Amino acid sequence: MQSLVSQPxxxxxWRRHAAAASLVALVALTGCVVAPVQPRFVGEVVRVAPPPAQVELIGVAPTPGDVWISGYWGWAGGQHVWVGGRWETPRAGYYWEPHVWVHTGIGWHLREGHWARR
Incomplete structure (x- = not known):
């Protein structure tokens, strides 16, 4: 018995189905693009550079494996205010990016510390 649909x-x-499947896969994969994380600036632009970091006495970690998150200069009430360090349990596959003051053309911005993926 002969097929009702010709070979061509x-x-x-088949080519139309393959093209449609490729298009669907391409559209699905475009949603998987991960944009790089931009620095997160907190608060206002500060005209005064932060003072040098304070010396902190670091005791024994409360739990084995905890990491010390160093203190930093924050900004409150129109002046730099020291925020003391602390112990934290690290997240698996992450490392701590510390708080840092970044100087731009218009002043100083505080970039928040955060856990970043390795």
């Missing part, structure tokens, strides 16, 4: 018509239908 079957090839054309």
């Amino acid at each position: 018509a079957r090839r054309l239908a």
Whole structure:
């Protein structure tokens, strides 16, 4: 018994299905693009550079494996205010990016400390 659909018509239908599947896969994968994390600036632009970091006495970690998160100069009430360090349990696959003051053309911005993926 002979097929009702010719060989060239079957090839054309297969190519259309393959093209449609490729297009669907391409559209799905474009949603998987991960944009790089931009620095997060907190608060206002500060005209005065932060003072040198304070010396902190670091005791024994409360739990084995905890990491020390150093203190930093924050900004409150129109002046730099010291925020003391602390112990934290690290997240698996992450490392701590410390708080840092970044100087730009218009002043100083505080970039928040955060856990970043390795």
